[in-house]
């Protein structure tokens with residue numbers, strides 16, 4: 089792996105610094121004086137219409153950002169990723185989530201590290217599709233011969249956030265009478281509430297864990313297994329013998345993992361396990377067998393449509409010059425805001441209730457990927473990295489935190505995502521409610537860009553100190569992403585878009601976006617502290633003063 093290029097030493101970085109120093113953001117004038125701006129800065133990305141015109145960039149800035157991508161080798165590194173180069177240096181692994189969505193028969197076939205990637209991917213996809221169809225049709229039955237009505241995915245991080253986000257997004261398309269629930273947190277409230285009201289005879293658990301070692305997931309899987317056994321035993325369906333319990337697990341538990349030996353050790357029949365590979369990062373895995381719950385609820389063909397959407401964006405990125413390459417450009421804009429204009433966070437604001445978990449999904453994707461202080465060769469980064477991603481669906485956010493985006497002191501670039509056609513076309517007194525919803529999307533991006541001057545406020549009759557309070561500075565940057573409808577393919581396109589935005593930023597910064605060592609220390613310490621919670625005096629003594637005091641508070645206030 090070649091050494092990362094220090095972006096701050098490139099000619100493009102110097103150009104951008106000079107452009108930043110002379111920049112006088114003025115979207116009102118830029119729009120008024122440049123009739124071609126919107127057309128030039130609006131780009132198609134497969135089925136997405138992406139309008140970059142309300143960003144704080146001139147053509148010169150965009151051109152310099154394109155040069156920054158060229159001088160830091162973004163396109164070359166993307167090609168390396170597609171080809172299976174070990175970009176994940178700290179774990180010495182290829183990074184091949186893009187291979188999960190290559191179509192059957194893609195040519196030339198991809199072979200990496202001696203593995204026939206395409207045929208392995210297709211084999212799992214076939215197995216997953218067959219299983220999903222069996223569950224959907226009722227051919228797969230619970231221990232008493234009943235059809236599955238609920239699937240419960242037990243997983244955390246990438247083994248949860250992707251599936252739950254896609255489930256919420258596509259829920260109107262669920263067509264097999266099967267509901268999904270998602271258990272992730274080791275807080276026992278989660279599993280207690282998610283199993284509440286379920287019938288063990290008609291519930292199928294999917295234990296989803298890349299490593300099959302994750303404390304939360306294995307704990308919840310054992311709790312689920314106990315719930316199943318207790319439910320079936322108290323209903324007189326099984327008699328509590330080991331054979332009966334094993335049979336119950338065989339009918340009600342399947343698993344998704346790269347560690348099929350550990351799946352078997354847990355007691356799940358390996359024939360009911362769906363594999364993937366260490367070259368799929370957890371946060372890049374929703375399009376692997378980790379999406380099994382989705383294939384069951386929406387059907388294998390919808391799942392394949394989702395994959396096709398991802399793949400179409402992969403193709404765009406691989407074959408489009410940087411200047412028209414939407415994911416590259418959006419990643420570069422984020423670099424511009426983070427490193428030149430001082431933005432510390434980035435809002436993602438879907439005008440689609442169905443995307444209510446999209447910001448949470450993106451938080452893992454972006455922040456676990458790019459929240460790093462060292463580069464892929466172990467040397468310190470040379471710039472700020474990893475802005476904070478956050479968001480909520482509009483219009484809810486409008487009534488909560490938009491105040492700060494409009495009039496606060498911080499620069500917060502925001503992506504607005506909206507769809508022309510609603511899943512539920514309802515009317516209120518003859519008025520299309522979704523139209524009203526979209527008017528809000530358009531109004532917000534307009535208000536953020538163009539603001540409202542003191543003169544305009546005064547012209548409405550406002551005087552005195554209120555004028556300043558009612559003035560909107562404008563020049564708050566937004567990107568608008570619009571599509572006709574939220575289909576599986578469009579959703580795949582959106583996810584891939586953000587995967588590659590993340591990739592672009594990571595590459596410019598010289599980061600390995602595919603490891604996550606920063607989550608390890610807390611996991612280790614939790615295992616060390618657990619005995620102290622359970623009353624081990626030695627473990628208590630070993631803690632620092634603050635942790636010890638908190639443990640003592642815990643002991644003093646414990647009710648059982």
Ligand code: F6P
Pocket residue numbers: 244245246247296297298299300301302305370371456604607
């Ligand atoms: O703790 C972080 C993490 O490793 C994520 O990267 C991953 O998505 C999650 O835990 C779950 O891991 P697994 O799928 O192995 O249970």
